[in-house]
Every structure is written in C-alpha cells, then in structure tokens.
Amino acid sequence: MAKKAKIKSAKGKLGVLLPGMGSVATTFIAGVIAVRKGISQPIGSYTQMGRIRLGKRTEARSPKIKEFVPLTDLNDIVFGGWDVYKDNVYKAAVHAKVLDKDLLDQIKDELKLIKPMKAVFDKNYVKRLDGKHIKKEKTKMDLAKALMQDIKDFKKANGCSRLVMVWCGSTEIYMEEAPCHRTIKALEKGLRENDENIPPSMIYAYAAIKMGVPYANGAPNLSADIPALVELAKKSGVPIGGKDFKTGQTLMKTILTPGFKARSLGVNGWFSTNILGNRDGAVLDDPDNFKTKEVSKLGVIEHILKPKENPELYGNIYHKVRINYYPPRGDNKEGWDNIDIAGWLGYPMQIKVDFLCRDSILAAPIVLDLALLLDLASRSNLGGIQEWLGFFFKSPQTKKGLPPQHDLFKQLMKINNTLRYLKGEELITHLGMDYYY
Numbered sequence: 001m002a003k004k005a006k007i008k009s010a011k012g013k014l015g016v017l018l019p020g021m022g023s024v025a026t027t028f029i030a031g032v033i034a035v036r037k038g039i040s041q042p043i044g045s046y047t048q049m050g051r052i053r054l055g056k057r058t059e060a061r062s063p064k065i066k067e068f069v070p071l072t073d074l075n076d077i078v079f080g081g082w083d084v085y086k087d088n089v090y091k092a093a094v095h096a097k098v099l100d101k102d103l104l105d106q107i108k109d110e111l112k113l114i115k116p117m118k119a120v121f122d123k124n125y126v127k128r129l130d131g132k133h134i135k136k137e138k139t140k141m142d143l144a145k146a147l148m149q150d151i152k153d154f155k156k157a158n159g160c161s162r163l164v165m166v167w168c169g170s171t172e173i174y175m176e177e178a179p180c181h182r183t184i185k186a187l188e189k190g191l192r193e194n195d196e197n198i199p200p201s202m203i204y205a206y207a208a209i210k211m212g213v214p215y216a217n218g219a220p221n222l223s224a225d226i227p228a229l230v231e232l233a234k235k236s237g238v239p240i241g242g243k244d245f246k247t248g249q250t251l252m253k254t255i256l257t258p259g260f261k262a263r264s265l266g267v268n269g270w271f272s273t274n275i276l277g278n279r280d281g282a283v284l285d286d287p288d289n290f291k292t293k294e295v296s297k298l299g300v301i302e303h304i305l306k307p308k309e310n311p312e313l314y315g316n317i318y319h320k321v322r323i324n325y326y327p328p329r330g331d332n333k334e335g336w337d338n339i340d341i342a343g344w345l346g347y348p349m350q351i352k353v354d355f356l357c358r359d360s361i362l363a364a365p366i367v368l369d370l371a372l373l374l375d376l377a378s379r380s381n382l383g384g385i386q387e388w389l390g391f392f393f394k395s396p397q398t399k400k401g402l403p404p405q406h407d408l409f410k411q412l413m414k415i416n417n418t419l420r421y422l423k424g425e426e427l428i429t430h431l432g433m434d435y436y437y
C-alpha cells in the first residue's frame with residue numbers, strides 16, 4: 001500500500017459561506033436541510049452518492065466516497081452568506097421557484113433563521129441588479145476588511161471549527177487580467193486605491209484567502225483566477241478552485257465530446273442555444289455579462305478535440321453558444337444542441353439534444369461537493385489551485401501555462417486518484433497487464 005497523507009479530523013462544525021444567496025445557494029441550503037431530515041436524497045452529489053473502486057477488480061471494494069475519506073457530516077454544516085437583497089433564505093427560495101413550496105414549508109423555520117449579511121456590491125459589474133443591502137465602506141480594502149470581520153463574527157457566533165466559501169453570486173462583466181492582478185502587492189495597492197479592475201468577487205476571494213478560508217468560484221468571473229490571489233493562496237496554504245459550475249449544456253458537452261473523439265468521429269459544427277428565465281438569465285441578458293459566460297462555455301469543445309492536432313476531424317468546427325432570457329421558464333432551462341458530425345469517408349450525420357434541465361437542481365450538489373472537498377483539501381494540507389476539483393467546473397482553473405482538462409471521464413479519474421492517494425490506496429490506471437504472454 002502507498003503512503004497515506006496526514007488528514008486532520010473532520011470533527012466540529014463547518015461553516016459554508018456563500019456570497020450570493022439566490023437560486024443555487026438557496027437550493028443547496030434547503031436541499032442539505034431536507035436530506036438531514038430524511039425528507040429527500042442527495043442525488044447528483046459525488047461525495048454523498050458516488051462510490052470509488054479500490055484495489056483489484058476481484059477485491060470487490062467500492063465504498064461510498066463519504067465513507068472512504070473523512071468528510072464533514074451533513075449535520076455539522078452551518079450556512080451563512082451575503083446578498084444585495086435582505087430576504088432570508090426561505091423568502092429567497094420561494095422567490096427562486098426552484099423547489100416546491102410544500103418542501104420549503106417543511107423546513108421553513110430553519111430557512112427563515114438564515115439571513116444574508118450586507119454585500120460588497122457595485123452595480124458597474126452587474127448592471128441588471130438593484131439591491132440596497134450593501135456595505136458602504138469607502139475603499140475596496142476597507143470592504144475586504146469588513147468581510148474579514150463578518151467571517152470572524154460568523155465563525156464565533158456559530159461555534160465553527162472550520163469555514164469554506166463558495167461564490168454563488170451573479171456573473172460579473174467580462175474582465176481580463178490587469179496590472180493590479182499580477183502580484184499581491186499590486187492587488188493590495190489596487191484595493192486601497194479603488195482600482196476599477198477589482199470587482200466584488202475578487203474582494204470576497206481576497207478576504208477569504210487572507211482569513212485562511214478555502215474559496216471556490218461557481219461563476220465565470222476572474223475572481224481568484226489571477227496571479228496575485230493564486231500566489232496568496234499558495235503562500236498561505238489555502239485551497240482554491242474555479243470557475244463556473246459545470247451543469248446543463250456544458251455537462252452534456254463534456255460527456256458527448258470525449259465519445260466522438262474516442263471513436264475518431266469528425267465534428268463540423270455545434271450550435272447551442274438556451275432559454276432561461278431566472279435572475280441569472282436576466283443578468284446574462286446584458287452583453288457584457290454574457291461575454292464572461294460565453295468565454296467560459298466556448299473553450300470546452302476545442303480543448304477536448306484539439307483541432308490543431310486533428311485538422312482532418314475538427315479543423316473546420318463551427319461552435320456557437322447563445323443564452324436567451326425568457327421569463328416564463330424560470331429556473332427550468334431548456335438547452336438545445338445541434339451537432340453536425342462526420343463518419344466514414346466524411347458522410348455527414350446530425351445529433352439533436354434537447355435537455356429540459358433544472359439549472360439549480362444540477363448546481364446545488366456541486367456546491368455541497370466543493371464545500372466538503374475543499375475542506376478535506378485544507379485538512380490534508382493542500383494549498384493553492386486544486387486542479388483535481390476541475391470535475392465540477394466549466395472552466396477549470398489551472399496553473400499558468402497548463403491547459404485545462406475538460407473531459408469529464410479524465411476529470412473523474414483525477415478526482416478518484418487524488419482521493420486514493422490521500423488515503424494511501426493504489427492508484428488505478430486501468431492498465432491491466434495480464435493479456436501479455
């Protein structure tokens with residue numbers, strides 16, 4: 001057996017802090033409480049429902065992930081967060097219309113007690129929101145300090161032994177790396193001088209990492225994906241991960257594309273369109289905010305198919321993604337894909353996918369898994385970017401210069417092998433040598 005990593009105990013309460021308490025965050029919170037009460041099952045959660053094979057196939061050892069690695073028990077999670085609207089989680093969940101009112105009413109008392117703290121918010125980065133529940137400090141550094149104070153106060157008031165933060169806030173406008181993002185010193189100067197290249201999500205990420213709180217980014221915003229914060233996370237041994245929860249259409253793309261590639265089928269075009277009617281859809285209706293999402297969604301196919309390496313199969317691929325705000329659908333998104341593929345001798349074929357999905361139902365288990373696994377990473381002394389958590393992201397954050405891995409099955413192998421490594425189990429490469437004579 002390989003050497004085991006030292007993993008600190010998962011005893012004590014884990015505070016899960018959520019900047020943005022809208023559809024995804026409230027569906028996650030209500031879901032965990034419903035599971036705790038035995039009302040529902042945590043379907044879609046890798047840590048709660050998934051199993052991992054250990055040792056040789058003949059050993060028949062396949063424990064659940066939550067039985068294999070020491071994770072926080074769902075009963076030990078406490079929830080907190082910030083939002084620009086001051087609705088408690090019950091009210092926000094009713095507004096989001098993701099979960100049935102019947103279910104929410106069964107856990108109403110607990111949900112009503114969870115109230116968002118005042119947000120760090122600036123309308124310049126999310127034009128379609130108009131909340132008033134926001135902090136008034138003058139500089140971005142003062143805002144970061146106010147968040148750090150919130151974090152300290154929350155930890156004390158709830159008797160938490162550990163915390164993690166998962167960004168569930170809106171998608172901010174498209175931004176690229178700027179000089180103030182390059183070093184910790186430059187970022188701190190920018191925070192003091194209110195540099196416009198520092199959006200709210202970056203202020204939350206800075207505050208979290210400074211406080212030793214692991215941070216995951218569920219939106220495509222730059223947030224912690226800048227050299228300064230990567231350096232700070234590495235230096236302070238704080239695990240970070242991002243970006244953009246992998247749900248819906250992109251999940252389907254990273255399931256289907258590896259299949260086409262594996263069978264050397266050509267892909268000539270991929271047209272994707274969505275109708276979506278929740279608040280996220282309204283925010284993404286603004287072209288500057290959509291651009292951030294578009295960049296996150298577009299990379300996936302190209303990274304898996306590698307058109308430059310395989311010009312005969314993928315050299316002319318035309319990939320288009322659209323999101324249309326359509327209020328009647330609420331959170332129940334419909335994602336259509338038309339895929340033009342090519343087979344033997346170039347003969348064309350088409351595949352149509354119509355995914356009538358529920359956005360927040362797909363995202364909520366990812367919030368849970370990220371919170372539990374980031375906490376595990378922290379207790380295992382893993383700091384900096386956690387590439388093994390790329391399984392959960394549309395646009396996995398990597399070390400500078402490294403291409404991301406988008407193939408869901410390679411990502412699964414990586415996450416499973418990381419857990420095997422932490423527990424001193426043999427890594428499984430599927431390289432059985434018994435057919436050589």
Ligand SMILES: NC(=O)c1ccc[n+]([C@@H]2O[C@H](COP(=O)([O-])OP(=O)(O)OC[C@H]3O[C@@H](n4cnc5c(N)ncnc54)[C@H](O)[C@@H]3O)[C@@H](O)[C@H]2O)c1
Nearest residue numbers: 020022023024083119169170171200219245247279280359
């Ligand atoms: N639902 C999915 O499948 C999915 C998938 C990938 C990514 N995401 C991303 O997750 C995020 C949340 O999605 P959602 O459907 O819950 O959206 P939502 O609009 O219902 O909730 C976002 C919440 O964040 C709040 N907010 C915005 N800026 C804030 C700030 N600076 N501080 C605190 N709160 C702030 C808003 O008031 C809102 O309540 C979005 O960025 C979305 O793009 C969602």
